[in-house]
Amino acid sequence: MKYTTLGKTGLRVSVVGLGGIPIQRTDMEGTRKVIDACVETGINYIDTARGYTVSEEYLGEALEGRREKFILATKTMARDYAGMKADIEKSLQNLRTDYIDLYQIHNIKTDAEFAACFGENGAYQALLEAKAEGKILHIGATAHGVEALERLITEFEDKIETVMFPYNIVENQGEALMQKCKEKNIAFIAMKPLAGGNIEDGTLAMKYILQNPNCTIAIPGMGDANEVYQNAAAADMGALTAEDKEACAKIAGELGQTFCRRCGYCAPCPKGINIPSNFLFANYLRHYGLADWAKSRYFSMSATAKDCIGCGTCETRCPYELPIREMLKKVAVDMGEAGN
Ligand code: SF4
Ligand code: SF4
Incomplete structure:
Protein backbone atom coordinates (compact mmCIF):
# COMPACT_ATOMS: atom_id res chain seq x y z
CA MET A 1 0.00 0.00 0.00
CA LYS A 2 1.14 3.52 -0.74
CA TYR A 3 0.62 6.30 1.80
CA THR A 4 0.30 10.05 1.44
CA THR A 5 -0.37 13.15 3.53
CA LEU A 6 -3.99 14.30 3.69
CA GLY A 7 -3.34 17.95 2.84
CA LYS A 8 -3.29 20.45 5.70
CA THR A 9 -4.42 17.84 8.22
CA GLY A 10 -0.96 16.27 8.15
CA LEU A 11 -2.58 12.83 8.62
CA ARG A 12 -0.82 9.95 6.89
CA VAL A 13 -3.36 7.96 4.92
CA SER A 14 -3.37 5.08 2.45
CA VAL A 15 -4.03 6.31 -1.10
CA VAL A 16 -7.04 3.97 -1.23
CA GLY A 17 -9.61 4.38 1.54
CA LEU A 18 -12.81 2.58 2.44
CA GLY A 19 -16.00 4.29 1.26
CA GLY A 20 -18.71 3.29 3.74
CA ILE A 21 -21.93 3.42 1.67
CA PRO A 22 -22.01 -0.34 0.83
CA ILE A 23 -21.63 -1.25 4.51
CA GLN A 24 -25.40 -0.71 4.50
CA ARG A 25 -25.90 -3.79 2.31
CA THR A 26 -23.80 -6.08 4.46
CA ASP A 27 -24.18 -7.24 8.08
CA MET A 28 -22.06 -7.06 11.22
CA GLU A 29 -20.02 -10.14 10.34
CA GLY A 30 -19.47 -8.87 6.79
CA THR A 31 -18.34 -5.49 8.15
CA ARG A 32 -15.79 -7.20 10.42
CA LYS A 33 -14.40 -9.04 7.39
CA VAL A 34 -14.15 -5.78 5.45
CA ILE A 35 -12.18 -4.22 8.31
CA ASP A 36 -9.98 -7.34 8.61
CA ALA A 37 -9.19 -7.00 4.90
CA CYS A 38 -8.37 -3.30 5.37
CA VAL A 39 -5.89 -4.16 8.15
CA GLU A 40 -4.38 -6.90 5.99
CA THR A 41 -3.94 -4.70 2.92
CA GLY A 42 -2.82 -1.57 4.79
CA ILE A 43 -5.92 0.55 4.11
CA ASN A 44 -6.11 2.92 7.08
CA TYR A 45 -8.72 5.47 5.99
CA ILE A 46 -12.46 4.97 6.51
CA ASP A 47 -15.15 7.36 5.31
CA THR A 48 -18.78 7.06 6.31
CA ALA A 49 -21.73 9.40 6.91
CA ARG A 50 -24.60 10.03 9.29
CA GLY A 51 -26.88 9.47 6.32
CA TYR A 52 -25.65 5.94 5.51
CA THR A 53 -28.18 4.32 7.90
CA VAL A 54 -26.31 1.56 9.83
CA SER A 55 -22.85 2.25 8.36
CA GLU A 56 -21.48 4.25 11.31
CA GLU A 57 -22.84 1.73 13.81
CA TYR A 58 -21.51 -1.38 12.06
CA LEU A 59 -18.14 0.23 11.51
CA GLY A 60 -18.00 1.33 15.16
CA GLU A 61 -18.59 -2.21 16.33
CA ALA A 62 -16.14 -3.73 13.83
CA LEU A 63 -13.48 -1.24 14.94
CA GLU A 64 -13.70 -2.15 18.64
CA GLY A 65 -10.17 -2.74 19.92
CA ARG A 66 -8.51 -1.49 16.71
CA ARG A 67 -9.82 2.03 16.24
CA GLU A 68 -6.29 3.45 16.62
CA LYS A 69 -5.18 1.73 13.43
CA PHE A 70 -7.51 3.94 11.39
CA ILE A 71 -8.15 7.52 10.36
CA LEU A 72 -11.92 7.94 10.70
CA ALA A 73 -13.93 10.39 8.62
CA THR A 74 -17.66 10.97 8.62
CA LYS A 75 -20.06 13.69 7.52
CA THR A 76 -23.52 15.15 7.89
CA MET A 77 -26.06 17.22 5.99
CA ALA A 78 -26.68 19.34 9.12
CA ARG A 79 -26.45 23.04 8.28
CA ASP A 80 -27.21 24.71 11.61
CA TYR A 81 -25.37 24.80 14.93
CA ALA A 82 -27.74 22.56 16.91
CA GLY A 83 -28.02 19.97 14.13
CA MET A 84 -24.26 19.72 13.69
CA LYS A 85 -23.65 19.51 17.44
CA ALA A 86 -26.19 16.68 17.78
CA ASP A 87 -24.78 14.81 14.76
CA ILE A 88 -21.19 14.96 16.02
CA GLU A 89 -22.32 13.41 19.32
CA LYS A 90 -24.30 10.74 17.46
CA SER A 91 -21.32 9.89 15.23
CA LEU A 92 -19.02 9.60 18.25
CA GLN A 93 -21.50 7.27 19.89
CA ASN A 94 -22.07 5.16 16.75
CA LEU A 95 -18.38 4.90 15.93
CA ARG A 96 -17.59 4.04 19.58
CA THR A 97 -14.77 6.52 19.81
CA ASP A 98 -14.01 9.73 21.69
CA TYR A 99 -12.58 11.51 18.65
CA ILE A 100 -13.20 11.60 14.89
CA ASP A 101 -10.24 12.49 12.70
CA LEU A 102 -12.19 14.34 10.02
CA TYR A 103 -15.73 15.69 10.17
CA GLN A 104 -17.22 16.96 6.92
CA ILE A 105 -20.05 19.27 5.94
CA HIS A 106 -21.78 17.01 3.43
CA ASN A 107 -22.98 17.90 -0.06
CA ILE A 108 -22.98 21.67 0.22
CA LYS A 109 -24.55 23.32 -2.79
CA THR A 110 -26.67 26.47 -2.62
CA ASP A 111 -26.00 30.05 -1.44
CA ALA A 112 -28.49 29.48 1.36
CA GLU A 113 -26.57 26.40 2.52
CA PHE A 114 -23.25 28.24 2.50
CA ALA A 115 -24.82 31.09 4.48
CA ALA A 116 -26.40 28.71 6.98
CA CYS A 117 -23.25 26.63 7.50
CA PHE A 118 -20.70 29.40 7.73
CA GLY A 119 -22.90 32.18 9.13
CA GLU A 120 -23.68 33.01 12.72
CA ASN A 121 -24.95 29.99 14.65
CA GLY A 122 -24.12 27.77 11.71
CA ALA A 123 -22.81 24.22 11.48
CA TYR A 124 -19.24 25.47 11.17
CA GLN A 125 -19.41 27.08 14.63
CA ALA A 126 -20.34 23.70 16.12
CA LEU A 127 -17.46 22.05 14.25
CA LEU A 128 -15.01 24.62 15.64
CA GLU A 129 -16.24 24.02 19.18
CA ALA A 130 -15.99 20.24 18.77
CA LYS A 131 -12.46 20.70 17.47
CA ALA A 132 -11.51 22.84 20.48
CA GLU A 133 -12.89 20.09 22.74
CA GLY A 134 -10.88 17.41 20.92
CA LYS A 135 -14.01 15.60 19.71
CA ILE A 136 -13.00 16.12 16.09
CA LEU A 137 -9.49 16.79 14.83
CA HIS A 138 -10.05 18.29 11.38
CA ILE A 139 -12.81 19.88 9.29
CA GLY A 140 -13.66 19.22 5.64
CA ALA A 141 -16.53 19.54 3.20
CA THR A 142 -18.00 17.59 0.31
CA ALA A 143 -19.68 18.87 -2.85
CA HIS A 144 -21.03 17.49 -6.10
CA GLY A 145 -21.00 20.66 -8.21
CA VAL A 146 -18.01 22.57 -9.56
CA GLU A 147 -19.32 25.94 -8.35
CA ALA A 148 -19.60 24.76 -4.76
CA LEU A 149 -16.15 23.19 -4.93
CA GLU A 150 -14.69 26.44 -6.23
CA ARG A 151 -16.32 28.42 -3.40
CA LEU A 152 -15.01 26.00 -0.81
CA ILE A 153 -11.41 26.31 -1.95
CA THR A 154 -11.47 30.06 -2.51
CA GLU A 155 -13.87 31.77 -0.08
CA PHE A 156 -13.50 29.14 2.65
CA GLU A 157 -9.97 27.89 2.13
CA ASP A 158 -8.92 28.99 5.63
CA LYS A 159 -11.82 27.07 7.19
CA ILE A 160 -11.57 23.64 5.59
CA GLU A 161 -8.68 21.21 5.30
CA THR A 162 -10.12 18.70 2.83
CA VAL A 163 -12.67 18.56 0.03
CA MET A 164 -14.45 15.51 -1.33
CA PHE A 165 -15.74 15.58 -4.89
CA PRO A 166 -16.67 13.07 -7.61
CA TYR A 167 -13.74 12.08 -9.80
CA ASN A 168 -13.59 9.20 -12.24
CA ILE A 169 -13.17 8.30 -15.92
CA VAL A 170 -16.40 10.05 -16.90
CA GLU A 171 -16.52 12.81 -14.28
CA ASN A 172 -13.42 14.93 -14.58
CA GLN A 173 -15.15 18.31 -14.38
CA GLY A 174 -13.21 19.03 -11.17
CA GLU A 175 -9.79 18.46 -12.71
CA ALA A 176 -8.72 22.12 -12.97
CA LEU A 177 -9.78 22.70 -9.37
CA MET A 178 -7.88 19.61 -8.20
CA GLN A 179 -4.73 21.41 -9.27
CA LYS A 180 -5.75 24.42 -7.14
CA CYS A 181 -6.37 22.15 -4.16
CA LYS A 182 -2.86 20.81 -4.49
CA GLU A 183 -1.42 24.34 -4.60
CA LYS A 184 -3.38 25.30 -1.48
CA ASN A 185 -2.57 22.02 0.29
CA ILE A 186 -6.28 21.18 0.62
CA ALA A 187 -6.61 17.41 0.34
CA PHE A 188 -8.71 16.22 -2.62
CA ILE A 189 -10.69 13.10 -1.72
CA ALA A 190 -12.11 11.39 -4.82
CA MET A 191 -15.60 10.01 -4.30
CA LYS A 192 -17.57 7.88 -6.74
CA PRO A 193 -14.51 6.31 -8.41
CA LEU A 194 -16.82 3.92 -10.29
CA ALA A 195 -19.31 6.67 -11.17
CA GLY A 196 -21.90 5.12 -8.87
CA GLY A 197 -21.33 1.63 -10.25
CA ASN A 198 -21.64 2.67 -13.89
CA ILE A 199 -18.01 1.77 -14.65
CA GLU A 200 -17.58 -1.99 -14.76
CA ASP A 201 -13.79 -2.22 -14.84
CA GLY A 202 -12.90 -1.35 -11.25
CA THR A 203 -9.17 -1.83 -11.70
CA LEU A 204 -9.00 0.55 -14.65
CA ALA A 205 -11.20 3.05 -12.77
CA MET A 206 -8.87 3.09 -9.76
CA LYS A 207 -5.77 3.26 -11.93
CA TYR A 208 -7.20 6.30 -13.74
CA ILE A 209 -7.81 8.17 -10.48
CA LEU A 210 -4.60 7.29 -8.69
CA GLN A 211 -2.36 8.32 -11.59
CA ASN A 212 -3.49 11.94 -11.10
CA PRO A 213 -0.93 13.57 -8.76
CA ASN A 214 -3.54 16.15 -7.70
CA CYS A 215 -5.80 13.48 -6.24
CA THR A 216 -4.87 12.77 -2.63
CA ILE A 217 -6.95 9.67 -1.97
CA ALA A 218 -9.73 7.64 -3.61
CA ILE A 219 -12.50 6.08 -1.52
CA PRO A 220 -14.30 3.36 -3.47
CA GLY A 221 -17.37 2.03 -1.71
CA MET A 222 -16.61 -1.46 -0.44
CA GLY A 223 -19.02 -3.90 1.14
CA ASP A 224 -17.06 -7.14 1.03
CA ALA A 225 -13.49 -8.28 1.54
CA ASN A 226 -12.88 -9.17 -2.11
CA GLU A 227 -13.59 -5.59 -3.15
CA VAL A 228 -11.04 -4.45 -0.58
CA TYR A 229 -8.35 -6.78 -1.97
CA GLN A 230 -9.08 -5.71 -5.53
CA ASN A 231 -9.04 -1.96 -4.84
CA ALA A 232 -6.01 -2.16 -2.56
CA ALA A 233 -4.06 -3.84 -5.37
CA ALA A 234 -4.81 -0.85 -7.60
CA ALA A 235 -2.66 1.34 -5.33
CA ASP A 236 0.46 -0.37 -6.61
CA MET A 237 -0.28 -0.13 -10.32
CA GLY A 238 1.65 2.25 -12.51
CA ALA A 239 0.69 4.86 -15.07
CA LEU A 240 -2.05 4.37 -17.63
CA THR A 241 -0.88 2.60 -20.80
CA ALA A 242 -1.98 3.67 -24.28
CA GLU A 243 -4.41 0.74 -24.19
CA ASP A 244 -5.82 1.91 -20.83
CA LYS A 245 -6.33 5.42 -22.19
CA GLU A 246 -8.20 4.05 -25.17
CA ALA A 247 -10.44 1.98 -22.86
CA CYS A 248 -11.12 5.07 -20.71
CA ALA A 249 -12.09 7.11 -23.77
CA LYS A 250 -14.45 4.33 -24.87
CA ILE A 251 -16.16 4.23 -21.45
CA ALA A 252 -16.48 8.03 -21.37
CA GLY A 253 -17.98 8.03 -24.88
CA GLU A 254 -20.54 5.40 -23.95
CA LEU A 255 -21.68 6.94 -20.65
CA GLY A 256 -21.67 10.66 -21.48
CA GLN A 257 -22.67 12.87 -18.52
CA THR A 258 -26.38 12.26 -18.11
CA PHE A 259 -26.35 9.16 -15.97
CA CYS A 260 -27.47 8.29 -12.47
CA ARG A 261 -24.69 7.93 -9.87
CA ARG A 262 -27.02 6.05 -7.48
CA CYS A 263 -26.43 8.43 -4.61
CA GLY A 264 -30.08 8.17 -3.53
CA TYR A 265 -30.50 11.87 -2.71
CA CYS A 266 -33.60 12.08 -4.92
CA ALA A 267 -35.64 9.90 -2.50
CA PRO A 268 -38.37 9.75 -1.40
CA CYS A 269 -40.65 9.80 -4.40
CA PRO A 270 -44.34 10.34 -3.54
CA LYS A 271 -45.27 7.50 -5.89
CA GLY A 272 -42.77 5.14 -4.26
CA ILE A 273 -40.52 4.89 -7.31
CA ASN A 274 -37.00 3.73 -6.51
S1 SF4 B 1 -31.20 10.43 -9.94
FE1 SF4 B 1 -31.18 10.16 -7.71
S2 SF4 B 1 -29.72 8.53 -7.33
FE2 SF4 B 1 -29.39 9.23 -9.43
S3 SF4 B 1 -27.76 10.76 -9.31
FE3 SF4 B 1 -29.71 11.90 -9.14
S4 SF4 B 1 -30.14 11.98 -6.93
FE4 SF4 B 1 -28.54 10.45 -7.23
S1 SF4 C 1 -43.33 11.10 -9.25
FE1 SF4 C 1 -41.76 11.26 -10.85
S2 SF4 C 1 -41.11 13.40 -10.84
FE2 SF4 C 1 -42.20 13.02 -8.87
S3 SF4 C 1 -40.58 12.43 -7.41
FE3 SF4 C 1 -41.38 10.55 -8.30
S4 SF4 C 1 -40.02 10.12 -10.02
FE4 SF4 C 1 -39.72 12.27 -9.48
Missing part, protein backbone atom coordinates in the same frame (compact mmCIF):
# COMPACT_ATOMS: atom_id res chain seq x y z
CA ILE A 275 -35.41 6.04 -9.07
CA PRO A 276 -31.80 4.70 -9.14
CA SER A 277 -33.04 1.09 -9.43
CA ASN A 278 -35.18 2.05 -12.43
CA PHE A 279 -32.07 3.44 -14.13
CA LEU A 280 -29.95 0.50 -13.04
CA PHE A 281 -32.23 -2.14 -14.57
CA ALA A 282 -32.60 -0.06 -17.73
CA ASN A 283 -28.79 0.02 -17.99
CA TYR A 284 -28.62 -3.75 -17.67
CA LEU A 285 -31.20 -4.01 -20.41
CA ARG A 286 -29.46 -1.54 -22.73
CA HIS A 287 -25.79 -2.31 -22.28
CA TYR A 288 -25.18 -5.74 -20.85
CA GLY A 289 -27.38 -8.10 -22.82
CA LEU A 290 -29.29 -9.07 -19.69
CA ALA A 291 -32.77 -8.26 -20.96
CA ASP A 292 -34.66 -11.11 -19.25
CA TRP A 293 -32.95 -10.67 -15.91
CA ALA A 294 -33.29 -6.86 -16.05
CA LYS A 295 -36.99 -7.04 -16.93
CA SER A 296 -37.82 -9.59 -14.25
CA ARG A 297 -36.09 -7.45 -11.59
CA TYR A 298 -37.65 -4.29 -12.97
CA PHE A 299 -41.20 -5.62 -12.96
CA SER A 300 -40.81 -7.02 -9.44
CA MET A 301 -40.63 -3.43 -8.13
CA SER A 302 -43.89 -2.09 -6.72
CA ALA A 303 -43.57 1.17 -8.69
CA THR A 304 -41.81 1.69 -12.00
CA ALA A 305 -41.08 4.52 -14.44
CA LYS A 306 -44.65 4.50 -15.84
CA ASP A 307 -45.96 5.53 -12.38
CA CYS A 308 -44.11 8.87 -12.45
CA ILE A 309 -46.61 11.74 -12.23
CA GLY A 310 -43.98 14.31 -13.22
CA CYS A 311 -44.10 16.30 -9.96
CA GLY A 312 -40.36 17.09 -10.30
CA THR A 313 -39.57 16.86 -6.57
CA CYS A 314 -36.76 14.40 -7.25
CA GLU A 315 -35.08 16.79 -9.69
CA THR A 316 -34.79 19.50 -7.04
CA ARG A 317 -32.80 17.04 -4.89
CA CYS A 318 -30.51 15.47 -7.49
CA PRO A 319 -27.01 16.96 -6.99
CA TYR A 320 -26.23 16.27 -10.68
CA GLU A 321 -29.32 18.10 -11.89
CA LEU A 322 -30.40 15.14 -13.97
CA PRO A 323 -33.60 15.44 -16.04
CA ILE A 324 -35.05 12.50 -14.09
CA ARG A 325 -38.56 12.81 -15.53
CA GLU A 326 -37.29 12.66 -19.11
CA MET A 327 -34.93 9.82 -18.26
CA LEU A 328 -37.75 7.83 -16.66
CA LYS A 329 -39.87 8.28 -19.78
CA LYS A 330 -37.09 6.59 -21.79
CA VAL A 331 -36.88 3.80 -19.21
CA ALA A 332 -40.63 3.18 -19.59
CA VAL A 333 -40.24 3.03 -23.38
CA ASP A 334 -37.27 0.65 -23.22
CA MET A 335 -39.05 -1.60 -20.74
CA GLY A 336 -42.07 -1.69 -23.04
CA GLU A 337 -44.49 -0.16 -20.55
CA ALA A 338 -44.92 3.34 -22.00
CA GLY A 339 -48.58 4.14 -22.54
CA ASN A 340 -49.68 1.23 -20.32
